[in-house]
Amino acid sequence: MGLLERVRKEWFILGIVLVIGAAKLQPAIGEKGGPLMPEITITYIAVSAIFFNSGLSLKTEELTSALMHVKLHLFVQIFTLVFFPTAIWFFLQALSITPINEWLLKGLQTVGCMPPPVSSAVILTKAVGGNEAAAIFNSAFGSFLGIVVTPLLLLLFLGSSSSVPFTSIFSQLFMTVVVPLIIGQIVRRYIKDWLERKKPPFGAISSCVLLMIIYTTFCDTFSNPNIDLDTFSLVVIVFIIFFVQLSFMLLTFLFSTRKNSGFTPADTVAIIFCSTHKSLTLGIPMLKIVFEGYEHLSLISVPLLIYHPAQILLGSLLVPTIKSWMVSRQKALKLTRQPKAPV
Numbered sequence: 001m002g003l004l005e006r007v008r009k010e011w012f013i014l015g016i017v018l019v020i021g022a023a024k025l026q027p028a029i030g031e032k033g034g035p036l037m038p039e040i041t042i043t044y045i046a047v048s049a050i051f052f053n054s055g056l057s058l059k060t061e062e063l064t065s066a067l068m069h070v071k072l073h074l075f076v077q078i079f080t081l082v083f084f085p086t087a088i089w090f091f092l093q094a095l096s097i098t099p100i101n102e103w104l105l106k107g108l109q110t111v112g113c114m115p116p117p118v119s120s121a122v123i124l125t126k127a128v129g130g131n132e133a134a135a136i137f138n139s140a141f142g143s144f145l146g147i148v149v150t151p152l153l154l155l156l157f158l159g160s161s162s163s164v165p166f167t168s169i170f171s172q173l174f175m176t177v178v179v180p181l182i183i184g185q186i187v188r189r190y191i192k193d194w195l196e197r198k199k200p201p202f203g204a205i206s207s208c209v210l211l212m213i214i215y216t217t218f219c220d221t222f223s224n225p226n227i228d229l230d231t232f233s234l235v236v237i238v239f240i241i242f243f244v245q246l247s248f249m250l251l252t253f254l255f256s257t258r259k260n261s262g263f264t265p266a267d268t269v270a271i272i273f274c275s276t277h278k279s280l281t282l283g284i285p286m287l288k289i290v291f292e293g294y295e296h297l298s299l300i301s302v303p304l305l306i307y308h309p310a311q312i313l314l315g316s317l318l319v320p321t322i323k324s325w326m327v328s329r330q331k332a333l334k335l336t337r338q339p340k341a342p343v
Contacts, residue, residue, distance in 0.1 A: 056195070100232075101233035106296075106300050115146025125273050
């Protein structure tokens with residue numbers, strides 16, 4: 001992971017902590033009807049800005065080189081958007097009898113429903129030396145797929161907790177997510193050379209807008225005196241998130257390294273990161289739309305806010321180990337393919 005990218009992510013994690021603290025101190029600023037007017041600035045402008053920014057930054061022209069590796073793409077997308085949320089649902093049935101806060105448990109389910117991120121999986125795959133083209137394809141394709149699939153999964157596993165009808169949710173998703181994303185891609189076609197030369201800070205722009213969304217979400221929570229978050233539940237959720245990530249990383253490793261799997265060691269690296277990483281940038285705006293006006297929205301958002309830095313931290317720590325495995329595995333495969341010298 002590059003130094004600038006690592007610094008940006010560390011500052012973003014610090015920013016999440018600071019905006020939650022600010023929301024706790026002055027919740028009236030960002031609550032509905034407050035000076036920031038989140039019902040307009042967040043619901044429409046901020047969410048649209050994030051997806052327009054994503055449309056500008058997604059290099060879809062680079063995806064053709066990885067398009068033909070259908071088996072790998074199917075594995076990643078089915079694991080991410082089918083196996084992951086289903087496995088979490090079964091896991092939560094067992095946890096439902098514990099004293100853990102039920103809204104945090106629902107938040108874990110939302111994590112399972114999220115698409116892969118557009119950056120972190122690619123960065124970590126590149127840091128290891130894995131199949132970067134496959135990581136780019138699955139991150140971008142998963143993001144597009146998630147626009148439709150993630151809201152359906154949220155409604156399937158959790159139901160809509162707002163009074164907004166199903167058709168209204170999807171019309172708002174279309175106008176604030178799909179349309180800005182398509183416009184961003186169209187604009188990119190005309191200014192691609194300028195974007196390549198200037199390299200605008202897309203990540204930093206999305207991070208700033210996302211922090212604003214997180215701030216207003218928690219303002220709504222802290223302005224509600226009936227909501228209480230106990231320390232025990234929060235600590236347990238953190239441990240569960242690390243456990244889930246490590247377990248699923250191990251599971252994808254075992255599946256993709258089976259005999260006759262057809263995946264190279266470089267493919268396995270892309271599979272590990274793309275299948276287990278979840279998007280905060282796409283996830284928070286979608287939760288904001290699907291659960292608009294819901295008093296427990298911020299509690300449901302907490303596991304995703306924890307999962308994001310946890311996946312970056314775990315991935316960064318495991319880069320040397322995974323790289324060492326990949327190099328040694330590639331050498332071993334190369335040796336087995338060499339023809340034996342005649343006796």
